[in-house]
Amino acid sequence: MNMLSRRDILRTAGLGVVASGLPTLAFARANTDARFVLVILRGAVDGLALAAPYGDGNYKRVRGQLAIAKPGDDGGLLKLDGMFGLHPALPGVHQEYMNKQALLVHAVASPYRSRSHFDGQDVLENGSSEAGIIRDGWLNRALQPLGGSLGNESAIALAQNTPLVLRGSNSVSSWAPSRLPDADDTTLDRLQDLYADDAFFATRLAQGRNSNDIADGMSDMAEAMPRGNNAEQIKTLMDAAAKFLTAPDGPQVAVLEIGGWDTHANQGAGAGLLANRLSGLDDGLTSLRKGLGSAWSDTVVAVVTEFGRTVRVNGTRGTDHGTATAALLLGGAINGGRVIADWPGLAKADLYDGRDLMPTMDIRSVFKGVLTEHLELSDAFVNDTVFPESSTAKPMRDAIRS
Amino acid sequence: MLIAVEQHPAMILYLDNQRSIGPESTLGKRANRGSQERNIGLNENLAREILELHTLGVNGGYTQEDVTTFAKVITGWSIGGATETGRFADGEPGKFEFREFIHEPGTHRVLNESYPQSGVAQGEAVLRDLAVHPSTARFLATKLAQHFVADEPPEELVEKLASVYLETGADLAAVYEALIFSAEPWITTFAKYKTPHDFVISTYRAFDHVPDDARFTVAALDLMGQTPFRPGSPAGWPDTALEWGGADALMKRIEWSNTIGRVVGNRVNPVDLGETALGPAFSENTKIAVSRAESKKQGTTLFLASPDFQRR
Secondary structure: OOOOHHHHHHHHHHHHHHOOOOHHHHHOOOOOEEEEEEEEEEOOOOHHHHHHHOOOOOHHHHHHHHHHOOOOOOOOOEEOOOOOOEEEOOOOHHHHHOOOOOEEEEEEEOOOOOHHHHHHHHHHHOOOOOOOOOOOHHHHHHHHHHHOOOOEEEEOOOOOOOOHOOOOOOOOEEEOOOOOOOHHHHHHHHHHHOOOOOOHHHHHHHHHHHHHHOOOOOEEEHOOOOOHHHHHHHHHHHHHHHHHHHOOOOOOOOEEEEOOOOOOOOOOOOOOOOHHHHHHHHHHHHHHHHHHHHHHHHOOOOOOOOOOOOOOOOOOOOEOOOOOEEEEOOOOOOOOOOOEOOOOOOOOHHHHHOOOOOEEEEHHHHHHHHHEEEEEEEEHHHHHHHHOOOOOOOOOOEEEEH | OOOHHOOOOOHHHOOOOOOOOOOOOOHHHHHHHHHHOOOOOOOOOHHHHHHHHHOOOOOOOHHHHHHHHHHHOOOOOOOOOOOOOOOOOOOOEOOOEEHHHHHOOOOOOEEEEEEEEOHHHHHHHHHHHHHOHHHHHHHHHHHHHHOOOOOOOOHHHHHHHHHHHHHHOOOOHHHHHHOOOOOOHHHHHOOOEHHHHHHHHHHHHHHHHOOHHHHHHHHHHHHHHOOOOOOOOOOOOOOOOOHHOOOHHHHHHHHHHHHHHHHHHOOOOOHHHHHHHHHHHOOHHHHHHHHHHHHHHHHHHOOOOOOOHEEE
């Protein structure tokens, strides 16, 4: 299509692969037009609120005061199918679903089963079956065939510090809004010289300068990075992601993290604490779609969380740490308008440990589906390098429009 | 100390224990008989975080069963004036308040240990045992060594600190003494990337000046991702370069260094600043870069953002 980018040249020469030191040239194919946005919701989102199984005969009983009214009722769920309804605070996502550009996956979980946020997030991000055994992230490992390089990264974290999922040997960038002016170029040049013998600082400064170059023109946005207003913060990050992903020679992959989902108390049903959070997410996703413009048609956004929450309401009108939850895929590249679930049921005997939604799908199957069908990475590369020892998690098929 | 921390009203409120109700407690039984108040029950948050973050550590050898049982043991650990009216309004606001009517009665087993005590003493007994558990010793020893020595602390030091902890029955002063008299903190220098907090405070020390307006400091820490009292998760602030070392985070430190340079302007000689702050640790490389800066202002920025000053 357009001129060869620096990354294309590197990729053509195979340098991007050789540089990372792994002899996997054979795997080095990828769709370099595809965009992928991973949104990590930290704190364990209640999947039964995100997409409620109103058609399950036990739903109203087990959810008690957290049950949301059925589709069509006042403040009720947004109908997905005869079984599931989307939380009423997600009208933008529902619109995408009606346009067949959003897909819900339910009763999904990482292999982690012990209900610690931090280990749960670790497993979600390292792509293995245990916390701590792999120190880099699956999405970083997946970057190799995309051919990024230092100063021309194929992925960016919209965060000051790179989340585990993007940490690893492939160079990635990061950016977050600031309220202070940048240091001038001569100062930065001198720092670059001063850092020359120190790879830790030199690498980060090069990445940071590159991101700031792309972000130029977002100064109004930077100033507006609001404190304590979750919805505004989400929108700022989503707008920035759109800007980076549409920049010439910009990254193909972006990761955002959004906290505040650990609803132990006063969670609310159709309205309230969780509804407000979801509403901010919905606005942010809509803003991302608008910002991506025509690139939306080649985009997949995956919205995931470390685990779900207890089926029953706890003593403080909230929910405690659970197991399976729901995940959301949306974007113009998605073959959507469907809920994918091998529904385990909500009867006591059907629950995991008698308390949580039973996982019937490995979240890695979802990621594998996106990586193989959307980024067009090879099955062998995804199964062996990106998600080692994951043969039980078969790639989810047909999630992407063919 | 552990008991004081877990009974602190801020901790109880933060981790949602004030209205965690034992299913077999007076209120629990009454509520579960009638059908109106369906939201009656346990909240596991505080119990889980005590085990995971305050004592044993996530691989410290506890199960979901231990979490649930321990949550029952500490039902009734509440705060004064938890509600404005009604059964939870008793007690002095801002103080720990034990509420017998929501406490789960009976003997409970936590970590294969039986606790026959009643009332608040039962939870305190569990905490006393947790405090001297070998997993707790190792968890705390690792944290200390990681903070004072290196992100990947030497195993021998961790073991030494853990054994002092256990031998002295969790005497923290003895553990600190063992740390101070160990070689590792003294021979491993500049192994740690400063946290934003370390960076801001050490900058103030270098200038021997603390800004009068605390909002300046809060804004600085907020910019660099360490807003005071808001660590974002009950695990508290991270302590490694892996967590703090993002590219954008470095840009924010440079921006702030630049701002400090502009604030102090030409009043400070940056080479003197480096000598004062770092003494013999002020590297030749940095000294040359700072002395060749185009202005004192820029020299100050370069010094504050230098690897010398960003590490400790």
